Amino acid sequence: MKVAIVGASGAVGQEFLRVLADRNFPVDELLLFGSERSAGSFYEFGGERVQVKQLRHNDDFKGVDVAFVSAGGGTSKEFEKTITKHGTLMIDNSSAFRMDADVPLVVPEVNPEDALDAPRRVIANPNCSTIQLVVALKAIENISHIRRVYVSTYQAASGAGAGAMAELEGQYADMAAGRPPRVERFAFQLAGNLIPQIDVFTDNGYTKEEMKMVNETKKIMHSDVAVSAMCVRVPVMRAHSESVWVETERPVAPEEARRAFGSFEGIVVMDDPARQEYPMPLFTAGRYPVYVGRIRTDTANPNGLTFWCVADQILKGAALNAVQIAEYLVGAGRLGR
Numbered sequence: 001m002k003v004a005i006v007g008a009s010g011a012v013g014q015e016f017l018r019v020l021a022d023r024n025f026p027v028d029e030l031l032l033f034g035s036e037r038s039a040g041s042f043y044e045f046g047g048e049r050v051q052v053k054q055l056r057h058n059d060d061f062k063g064v065d066v067a068f069v070s071a072g073g074g075t076s077k078e079f080e081k082t083i084t085k086h087g088t089l090m091i092d093n094s095s096a097f098r099m100d101a102d103v104p105l106v107v108p109e110v111n112p113e114d115a116l117d118a119p120r121r122v123i124a125n126p127n128c129s130t131i132q133l134v135v136a137l138k139a140i141e142n143i144s145h146i147r148r149v150y151v152s153t154y155q156a157a158s159g160a161g162a163g164a165m166a167e168l169e170g171q172y173a174d175m176a177a178g179r180p181p182r183v184e185r186f187a188f189q190l191a192g193n194l195i196p197q198i199d200v201f202t203d204n205g206y207t208k209e210e211m212k213m214v215n216e217t218k219k220i221m222h223s224d225v226a227v228s229a230m231c232v233r234v235p236v237m238r239a240h241s242e243s244v245w246v247e248t249e250r251p252v253a254p255e256e257a258r259r260a261f262g263s264f265e266g267i268v269v270m271d272d273p274a275r276q277e278y279p280m281p282l283f284t285a286g287r288y289p290v291y292v293g294r295i296r297t298d299t300a301n302p303n304g305l306t307f308w309c310v311a312d313q314i315l316k317g318a319a320l321n322a323v324q325i326a327e328y329l330v331g332a333g334r335l336g337r
């Protein structure tokens, strides 16, 4: 298959290179794209060096079966037609098209069949915090309908891109050296701090990141579930964590929930309080599954269940999820030869 990665130099783009190789995705030819900044540089794939081309409005995508795009919403919007005009399937990581009615929003463990209907040749990868949430929610939804969800996120610096990771590292180094930390990518110093704002504020007082979790969850799950979210940036390098409270139609005991999580594809249960066993971002970074732990009954709601969930948001929240969508379509005979 002829495969393209747009945004190859970025935090997500670099993971695409690793995930495609790791999962033996059938790549016959790989094209890499970036802006003027990274054009001309080389990355290694399958034992060969591949040069990054500058993304332009031309016919570079002719013959490309699938393009994994992670170059920001503005770039996705500007280049959608250029990428898809010859029939290339665009799997887009940005938030540009997620809520468009003619663009499926897909998490393969939850709604894979939605990927089969992509009239614009665009499939959207959901927001990273939403992906790990819906994987966990679907395991519970399968045993009792979820009426309501409260979620508070603890989002790693890498969610804001490769430059943000470098900034957090630099801030810790500055602090250790007694220098004032450099602040550019985030509104405030993140090292030693928490920032209760991710993305811009909307009219209702919630941030755009929080409203993505509210709206995307409904679309992916085809559900009337009510979601309320609070998103916080934390000084963790990689992997997002979430405290989740769900209200189900009937009470779900922790043991039943543990079994439901444990038998659900893509989830690993780490839940043994006696041995201080629970998921943490430090040990989840670089791994594929969504980890769930601290499963217990909500003390404030007899129909409530609460748990803690951690996943590498650059992998399951971005590159891995997108590659899984492509794998599903290959398996369904809808992508490649």
Ligand SMILES: NC(=O)C1=CN([C@@H]2O[C@H](COP(=O)(O)OP(=O)(O)OC[C@H]3O[C@@H](n4cnc5c(N)ncnc54)[C@H](OP(=O)(O)O)[C@@H]3O)[C@@H](O)[C@H]2O)C=CC1
Binding pocket: 006, 007, 008, 009, 010, 011, 012, 013, 033, 034, 035, 036, 037, 038, 039, 055, 069, 070, 071, 072, 073, 075, 093, 094, 095, 127, 128, 158, 159, 160, 161, 162, 163, 313, 314, 317, 318
């Ligand atoms: N980081 C994460 O955890 C997640 C990110 N996403 C989404 O993925 C996308 C990329 O994020 P991330 O990798 O973190 O960001 P980075 O800042 O790390 O990388 C951005 C990438 O976009 C490329 N790019 C920027 N402008 C252009 C352009 N005009 N033409 C071509 N390429 C361009 C850059 O190339 P160059 O170096 O050449 O400028 C770079 O490769 C965003 O839409 C983000 O919202 C989604 C889920 C999770």
Ligand SMILES: N[C@@H](CC(=O)OP(=O)(O)O)C(=O)O
Binding pocket: 093, 094, 095, 126, 127, 128, 155, 156, 158, 159, 160, 198, 199, 209, 212
């Ligand atoms: N906003 C997420 C990452 C991201 O890029 O999200 P989105 O693709 O929804 O803009 C974070 O900063 O952790």
